[in-house]
Amino acid sequence: MALVLSPRWSWCAETGLREHPHFVIENGRIAAILNEAPSLDAERIALPQGLLTPGLINLHNHAFSAPLFRGLADDIQPGSLPGHILFSLLMPLGDLVAEIMEPEAIGDAVEMALLECLMTGTTAMLDIWRPQQHEFVPRATALGLRTWSCPYTFTVPNLAMGPEGTPVWQGEDASDASFDFVMKLHAKWHQGPDGLASVGFGPHGPDSNSPELLRRVDRAARELGAIVSVHCAQNPLEVAAVRAAHGKGSVEHLRDCGLLRPGVILGHCFLATDEEIAMVRDADATIACCPLGFARSGKGVPISRFLDSGVRLGIGTDGVTLDMVDELRAAALLAKTQSTNPGAGSAERLLTATTRDSADALGRPDLGRLTPGSRADVVMFDLSAARYQPVWNPLRALLTNGRGSDVHTVVTAGDIRVHGGALVRGDADAIIRRGAAAIERVWAEAARRGAIPAALASQREFA
Numbered sequence: 356m357a358l359v360l361s362p363r364w365s366w367c368a369e370t371g372l373r374e375h376p377h378f379v380i381e382n383g384r385i386a387a388i389l390n391e392a393p394s395l396d397a398e399r400i401a402l403p404q405g406l407l408t409p410g411l412i413n414l415h416n417h418a419f420s421a422p423l424f425r426g427l428a429d430d431i432q433p434g435s436l437p438g439h440i441l442f443s444l445l446m447p448l449g450d451l452v453a454e455i456m457e458p459e460a461i462g463d464a465v466e467m468a469l470l471e472c473l474m475t476g477t478t479a480m481l482d483i484w485r486p487q488q489h490e491f492v493p494r495a496t497a498l499g500l501r502t503w504s505c506p507y508t509f510t511v512p513n514l515a516m517g518p519e520g521t522p523v524w525q526g527e528d529a530s531d532a533s534f535d536f537v538m539k540l541h542a543k544w545h546q547g548p549d550g551l552a553s554v555g556f557g558p559h560g561p562d563s564n565s566p567e568l569l570r571r572v573d574r575a576a577r578e579l580g581a582i583v584s585v586h587c588a589q590n591p592l593e594v595a596a597v598r599a600a601h602g603k604g605s606v607e608h609l610r611d612c613g614l615l616r617p618g619v620i621l622g623h624c625f626l627a628t629d630e631e632i633a634m635v636r637d638a639d640a641t642i643a644c645c646p647l648g649f650a651r652s653g654k655g656v657p658i659s660r661f662l663d664s665g666v667r668l669g670i671g672t673d674g675v676t677l678d679m680v681d682e683l684r685a686a687a688l689l690a691k692t693q694s695t696n697p698g699a700g701s702a703e704r705l706l707t708a709t710t711r712d713s714a715d716a717l718g719r720p721d722l723g724r725l726t727p728g729s730r731a732d733v734v735m736f737d738l739s740a741a742r743y744q745p746v747w748n749p750l751r752a753l754l755t756n757g758r759g760s761d762v763h764t765v766v767t768a769g770d771i772r773v774h775g776g777a778l779v780r781g782d783a784d785a786i787i788r789r790g791a792a793a794i795e796r797v798w799a800e801a802a803r804r805g806a807i808p809a810a811l812a813s814q815r816e817f818a
């Protein structure tokens with residue numbers, strides 16, 4: 356049966372703002388946009404203060420990290436970690452998970468994170484994960500999320516802390532094993548444009564993947580038409596390691612390995628120079644930036660420079676928050692404070708980044724738009740709460756005062772996944788209970804083994 360969505364407003368980057376439209380959805384696509392409600396046999400959702408937009412696309416995420424590190428990695432006091440947070444907390448705890456958690460329990464935690472994404476308006480997500488998190492794909496697909504899974508490839512997968520708190524990569528060469536895992540996952544789960552699940556490559560970074568492995572990823576990704584997501588210029592240790600090993604910057608090194616082109620999404624580029632950002636732009640690659648994750652560590656992502664450069668930009672949550680409305684507001688405020696220009700990082704600019712531009716980054720012009728023929732991945736926010744009133748411009752209202760929890764309806768591939776702010780199929784309360792319990796068990800074991808630095812462990816005074 357057809358579905359008719361009748362919001363008060365709609366917006367997409369292609370068509371701008373409209374008032375009182377009616378969207379007819381059939382066979383997973385937007386079939387028509389009408390000024391009058393059509394008299395066809397259809398399920399109907401009308402929302403008098405509704406704002407319909409393309410579903411939000413989270414372009415760089417680690418869904419499992421959100422519940423795993425929630426609270427642990429916040430308010431870190433100087434000196435309380437024995438080195439960079441990535442190497443002294445985030446990756447060691449990830450290693451412990453790989454060792455002790457059953458796939459089912461990892462799936463439970465991932466599903467809770469995915470539920471949060473869907474319920475706050477995300478319809479599509481690029482997620483980078485370790486092989487042990489393979490339950491990501493079926494859980495996301497069952498919820499109705501469109502995903503690009505990009506499992507890590509590594510040459511050297513394990514980190515030890517060096518004498519001065521610097522990381523030392525070590526261990527057996529994992530190039531073949533990690534590459535083969537992605538190939539197998541692709542063969543098993545990749546559905547292409549007509550399905551919800553896509554599989555790409557996630558080389559961890561230019562310091563942890565050899566040039567040979569990066570070139571191999573590039574060749575395979577081109578053959579398969581697969582997306583590549585790679586962390587780039589994300590911290591000084593990586594930049595220094597690449598320069599020491601190859602005598603050039605991270606962006607240039609990736610370019611020389613074939614990974615600066617359409618279909619490649621560079622995570623963070625936090626330390627990229629203006630010249631490097633211009634290289635990314637000119638190569639038609641994409642930067643995915645994650646404001647809240649870096650702000651948590653006391654750093655401002657250079658979003659003002661990204662926006663000014665004209666590079667294709669997407670926004671991700673990096674597994675810190677999972678609510679894209681929060682993340683977009685952080686991006687907007689950073690752009691304004693960095694540029695001292697209140698017009699920078701406008702609602703329309705950032706919503707364009709996280710809908711149309713992110714869809715283009717994924718090579719999917721059939722997504723991120725509310726145009727006839729586009730896939731029906733859409734979200735309707737309810738702007739009836741006091742915090743929006745009165746509504747002068749619904750986009751600015753959403754970015755300035757909005758919450759992901761004000762999502763009323765989520766549709767992906769033409770199917771209603773969230774209605775009236777509630778999950779349509781599945782028991783949201785049970786998903787949350789299972790997910791939280793799975794993470795509590797990891798925390799308990801990590802504390803027992805001393806894998807949580809003492810200064811952080813001591814903060815859980817109520818336990």
Ligand SMILES: [Zn+2]
Pocket residue numbers: 415416417483586622673
């Ligand atoms: Zn990341």
